[in-house]
Amino acid sequence: MIKQYFKQATYSIKENKVLSAITISGTALAICLIMIMVMTYRAKVENYPPETKRDRMLYVKWAGYRYKENGEISGNSSLSLQTAKQCFAGLETTEAVTITTRPLLKLIATMDETEKFKCKVLPADAAFWHVFDFSFLNGKGYTEADVNSGLKKVVISRTTARKLFGTIDVSGRQVYLGYVPYTVVGVVKDVSKFADSSHADVWIPYTSTYIREYPWADNISGSYLVKLLARRPSDFSAIRKEVKKREETYNRQLPEYDLELYEQPTTRFGDTENLKAEGGDMKRIKRQGIIAILLLLIVPAVNLSGLALSRMDERKSEIGIRKAFGARRSVLIAQVFMDNFLYTLIGGAAGFAFSYLLLYLLYRDIFIGPLLSPVVFLIALFFCLVLNTVSAVIPAWNASSSPIVNDLKRS
Incomplete structure (x- = not known):
């Protein structure tokens, strides 16, 4: 059954080349941007030669002086x-x-x-x-x-x-x-x-x-x-x-003066972000990073949702015909899920490959292996899969619930 779902999903991609290309590109772009953003941050703080001990280092690069x-x-x-x-x-x-x-x-x-x-x-x-x-x-x-x-x-x-x-x-x-x-x-x-x-x-x-x-x-x-x-x-x-x-x-x-170290020495994170005090500032920087990642996920996802709705509107007649031949709702929903899974998988692979290429061009003078984050990639891929699937499954569910005659009118 899964093999059949896969064949039908492949056929659907070939049949709607423009929409498929846009959907895959949107997913790839979202994942690529997130990967580059995260990897650029990791390039600043991760251990790699010759700075292999960053996790054990503290930094002091500036200080103030105040009047006694x-x-x-x-x-x-x-x-x-x-x-x-x-x-x-x-x-x-x-x-x-x-x-x-x-x-x-x-x-x-x-x-x-x-x-x-x-x-x-x-x-x-x-x-x-x-x-x-x-x-x-x-x-x-x-x-x-x-x-x-x-x-x-x-x-x-x-x-x-x-x-x-x-x-x-x-x-x-x-x-x-x-x-x-x-x-x-x-x-x-x-x-x-x-x-x-x-x-x-x-x-x-x-x-x-x-x-x-x-x-x-x-x-x-x-x-x-x-x-x-x-x-x-x-x-x-x-x-x-x-x-x-x-x-x-x-x-x-x-x-005459007193030295003011502003809670230094600081960790690599504090040194990179030029923080006077790591406590509140560190939380603020992390919060801003999380918001930026969510925006990179949500904005493309909203556009992809519109494409998914358009795709499902075109497929309502197909759903009606398959219902007329006795297809169960669970089979129809499973097929829609497989279609979006394949879109997301291809887009994710393309996004990962493109981000790897860009990282290589940016950081060719270091080994980028430690910078790649499988966890971040899998989270971004899962998030895109959920949004793509929800955007398609809800219209498919509604279409599978409507009278067959209404869907056949579209054919």
Whole structure:
């Protein structure tokens, strides 16, 4: 029986090619948009190289400073190196803490300057190579001794190495970085731009280059960012408590201003959404995301419902003829369900394939496997199936209840 339903559903699709194509395309578009929306969010928060520990990381990328006298906020900025070290370095509740700056744009060139181009440079400390899981193709990262000594050492990406030297076996060779000689100590796989905490073309010790510090606000402000790696996510609360104590101790040393961390350090979600406080803001962001997904489902579904009604109006004569030959209501409804199931299945498969293609084009520099969400796809597919089926089954039920003569008049 099911095989017969399937054959009839296939015939129905072939017979109404335009309406079938529109219905399938509408379903595919709804599922594709939802998949892309969800996968884009997952690209920001999921674990993948070199940011394989995002679920165990906390972030501090900006802070405020307020007057001690009246408690008013004077301004906001990134942290100074003094603030980063005194408030975060050596925390007992963390596995590791890395201090970086905001990325810089510098000119990199071979020593004979035959090859030169601008690149994204990320100054960082030695703990950076522990917190993030880079894949070294040649050499290794610079060490803590290199950072403490301010040595001019550099790690470059595979693409940068090939553009400069035509090979990745370049450890020990020198390059100009901002017209200053640096020695290459390692080459790593290219990093996706979506791994925004670690993405760059070149990585250097932050002590090897001049980083401008702001002279105001008791040297609270600067260009530094902090990432904290917890041993396990359950340690987040203890880390925040220790940071709060450090913040209070630090503020007692400052003469005119107090540091304000705005409930940082924050999780990857809070860092991505630039939240001051994760509590209410996180709920608001999630609520907005759910509403957006529902709209992406409902708006196409309303249009598809109209098409389904039109399709069923055309099939009332067919239903009348089949009733005249003794077809039971349950058989008619089952056939309508099978038709819409096939529409939804084809549209879902097309939507999934198209979203995979778009994701590949958007995120070709990372492995997109972890970003794909079968659960989201199945929920969207089920939702489309329910709406498509309800839009068709109700008219079919009404048609199967009407007198046969009324339906035959349509034939």
